[in-house]
Amino acid sequence: MNTTIFISDLHLSEHTPQLNQLFQRCLNQWQGNIDALYILGDFFDVWIGDDDDSDFIRNIKSQLKQFTSSTPVYFMHGNRDFLLGKQFAAETGIDLIEAPQLTQLYGQDYLLVHGDELCTNDLAYQQFRMQTRNPLWQMAVLNKPLAERRMLAGQIRQMSETRKNSEGKSEISDASENGIETLMSSQNQEHLPTLIHGHTHRPAVHEHLCHGVPFKRYVIQDWADDKGGYLAIDETGVHVHELKL
Numbered sequence: 001m002n003t004t005i006f007i008s009d010l011h012l013s014e015h016t017p018q019l020n021q022l023f024q025r026c027l028n029q030w031q032g033n034i035d036a037l038y039i040l041g042d043f044f045d046v047w048i049g050d051d052d053d054s055d056f057i058r059n060i061k062s063q064l065k066q067f068t069s070s071t072p073v074y075f076m077h078g079n080r081d082f083l084l085g086k087q088f089a090a091e092t093g094i095d096l097i098e099a100p101q102l103t104q105l106y107g108q109d110y111l112l113v114h115g116d117e118l119c120t121n122d123l124a125y126q127q128f129r130m131q132t133r134n135p136l137w138q139m140a141v142l143n144k145p146l147a148e149r150r151m152l153a154g155q156i157r158q159m160s161e162t163r164k165n166s167e168g169k170s171e172i173s174d175a176s177e178n179g180i181e182t183l184m185s186s187q188n189q190e191h192l193p194t195l196i197h198g199h200t201h202r203p204a205v206h207e208h209l210c211h212g213v214p215f216k217r218y219v220i221q222d223w224a225d226d227k228g229g230y231l232a233i234d235e236t237g238v239h240v241h242e243l244k245l
Contacts, residue, residue: 002035002106002234002235003033003034003035003232003233003234004034004035004036004037004038004105004232004233004234005030005034005036005037005038005230005231005232005233006037006038006040006112006196006220006230006231006232006233007026007037007038007039007040007043007220007223007228007230008039008040008041008042008043008078008114008115008197008198008199008220008222009041009042009078009198009199009201009220009222009223010023010039010042010043010044010222010223010228011042011044011045011080011222011223011224012043012044012045012060012223013044013045013046013056014054014055014056015045016045018225018226018245019223019224019226019228020056020059020060021245022223022226022227022228022243022245023063023223024063026230026243027063027064027066027067030067030071031066031067031070031071032070032071034071035071035072036071036072036073036074037067037071037072037073037074038073038074038076038112039073039074039075039076039094040076040078040112040113040114040115040196040197040198040220041076041077041078041079041080041081041114041115041116041198041199042078042079042080042081042114042198042199042222043075043078043081044080044081044084045080045157046080046081046153046156046157047080047081047082047083047084048083048146048149048150048152048153049083049085049141049142049146049149050083050084050085050086050087050088050091051087051146052146053146061088061091061092064092064093064094065091065092065093068092068093068094069093072095073092073093073094073095074094074095074096074097075089075094075095075096075097076096076097076098076099076101076112076113076114077096077099077114078114078116078198078199079114079116079129079132079199082132082133082138083138083141083142084096097112099112099113099114099117100112100113100183100186101113102187102193105233106233106234106235107235108193108194108233108237109191109193109194110193110194110195110196110233111183111184111187111193111194111195111196112196112197113183113195113196113197114197114198114199115175115197115198115199115200115219116129116199117129117179117183118175118176118179118180118183118197118199118200119172119173119174119175119176119179119199119200120176120178120179120182121171121172121176121178121179122172122173125173173200174200174202175197175200175217175219180195180208180210180217181210183195184208184210184215185210185211189210189211189213190213191213192210192213192214192215193215194215194216194217194218194238195208195215195216195217195218196217196218196220196231196238197217197218197219197220198219198220198222200219201222202219203219203220203221203222203229203240204218204219205217205218205219205240206218206219216238218231218238218240221240221242221243223243226244226245227242227243227244227245228242228243229241229242229243230243
């Protein structure tokens with residue numbers, strides 16, 4: 001015990017059987033052996049609503065429900081699963097948390113975000129993000145028939161893949177210094193928390209200064225193909241771990 005796990009950007013779906021298997025293996029290993037699991041967004045490749053009744057979703061719900069019977073799970077929305085709501089939380093036992101989330105673990109402060117809000121140089125994406133976080137827009141989407149939402153999700157996924165293939169890992173898709181400084185400036189300037197996020201698919205450990213105060217930024221490893229990663233936090237600090245099937 002006395003360890004908390006952080007994962008992000010698993011992008012699980014019915015099309016990722018190997019990653020689904022890897023996640024199940026991790027749950028089996030972690031259940032009852034850690035203090036808590038934090039999922040910082042994009043757990044699903046896409047989320048079309050809590051009423052999705054596919055076999056894949058039912059299986060994930062069952063896995064999480066069993067896990068949360070003994071180990072708490074905290075879930076933060078990402079840019080792919082922002083429509084995930086209270087019904088899913090009730091059915092699985094997870095706790096939904098908002099970004100930015102300041103939490104204290106083992107005597108140290110940690111600031112948690114998904115990471116897309118830090119990519120302030122990508123103006124087109126930030127406009128899309130603002131639209132999709134609008135409750136009226138979300139309500140309009142969720143009121144559409146399930147089949148129509150599945151089609152819409154497929155279109156969004158295809159657009160994302162096309163953009164990724166054409167642009168690659170462009171600079172504007174990474175966290176910007178301005179985005180990071182704006183977020184950290186909202187914190188107590190005498191002692192800044194360690195920043196943890198995903199989204200950018202650029203796992204690394206960064207050292208920053210905000211108004212002369214140093215802090216670290218950990219970017220969580222995304223999951224793809226047959227591998228992934230996670231952060232483990234205990235009384236000695238943050239530890240980076242890799243995963244493989």
